[in-house]
Amino acid sequence: DVKVTQSSRYLVKRTGEKVFLECVQDMDHENMFWYRQDPGLGLRLIYFSYDVKMKEKGDIPEGYSVSREKKERFSLILESASTNQTSMYLCASSKQGARETQYFGPGTRLLVL
Amino acid sequence: GDSVTQMEGPVTLSEEAFLTINCTYTATGYPSLFWYVQYPGEGLQLLLKATKADDKGSNKGFEATYRKETTSFHLEKGSVQVSDSAVYFCALKESGNTDKLIFGTGTRLQVFP
Numbered sequence: 001d002v003k004v005t006q007s008s009r010y011l012v013k014r015t016g017e018k019v020f021l022e023c024v025q026d027m028d029h030e031n032m033f034w035y036r037q038d039p040g041l042g043l044r045l046i047y048f049s050y051d052v053k054m055k056e057k058g059d060i061p062e063g064y065s066v067s068r069e070k071k072e073r074f075s076l077i078l079e080s081a082s083t084n085q086t087s088m089y090l091c092a093s094s095k096q097g098a099r100e101t102q103y104f105g106p107g108t109r110l111l112v113l
Numbered sequence: 114g115d116s117v118t119q120m121e122g123p124v125t126l127s128e129e130a131f132l133t134i135n136c137t138y139t140a141t142g143y144p145s146l147f148w149y150v151q152y153p154g155e156g157l158q159l160l161l162k163a164t165k166a167d168d169k170g171s172n173k174g175f176e177a178t179y180r181k182e183t184t185s186f187h188l189e190k191g192s193v194q195v196s197d198s199a200v201y202f203c204a205l206k207e208s209g210n211t212d213k214l215i216f217g218t219g220t221r222l223q224v225f226p
Binding site: 031 | 145147149158159164202213214217218219
C-alpha cells in the first residue's frame with residue numbers, strides 16, 4: 001500500500017514563527033503536492049513538485065515556500081506564520097500521468113495564535 | 114479554466130436510503146474524474162475513478178459514470194450506512210501534461226440510524 005506520512009497531526013504556533021511541515025512518501029512517486037483545506041473552500045493547491053529540486057506554484061502560494069531535496073520528502077515552509085494560515089494542510093503524492101491517482105497523508109491541523 | 118461544481122451539503126439521510134451527490138465539471142479536452150472521501154479526522158482516500166467517457170467507477174457499493182454529454186460524474190449508492198458519513202470530494206485531472214487535481218468544495222453526508 002502507498003503510504004504518505006506527515007510529521008505532525010496537530011501544531012500550535014505563534015504569529016511570526018517559522019513553521020516546517022514535513023511529508024514523506026514511500027512509493028517512489030515523482031509528484032508531490034501541498035494543499036490547504038478550509039471549510040466551504042475545499043482543497044486549494046499551494047505548491048507542487050514533479051521532480052527533485054523542482055517546484056511550481058499552485059493557486060495560493062503567497063506566504064509559503066517549499067523544498068524538495070530528496071524524492072521521497074516534500075517540505076512546506078511558512079516563513080513567518082500568520083493567523084490566516086490557520087488551516088488543515090494535506091500532502092499528496094502520485095506517479096506521473098493523467099490517469100494516476102493522488103494519495104493523501106492524514107493531514108496536519110495548524111493553529112497560529 | 115477547468116472547474117468542478119458539487120451540490121451543497123450537508124446531505125442528511127436515514128440508513129438504507131438511496132444517495133446521489135451531484136458533480137458537474139468544465140474542462141477542455143478529456144479529463145480523468147475522481148471521487149475522494151474524507152472520514153472525520155483523516156486525510157482523503159480515493160473512492161473511485163473513471164478515465165474516459167462512459168466509464169463507470171465503483172467501490173464499496175458506490176458508483177459514478179463519466180457522462181461527457183452532460184459533463185457530469187454523479188456519485189450514487191443504493192443503500193447508505195451510518196459508516197458512510199463523511200465528506201465527499203469530486204475532482205478532475207486535466208488531460209495533457211499536467212498532473213494537478215482540481216477539486217470541488219466537498220459535500221458532507223450525514224447518515225442517521
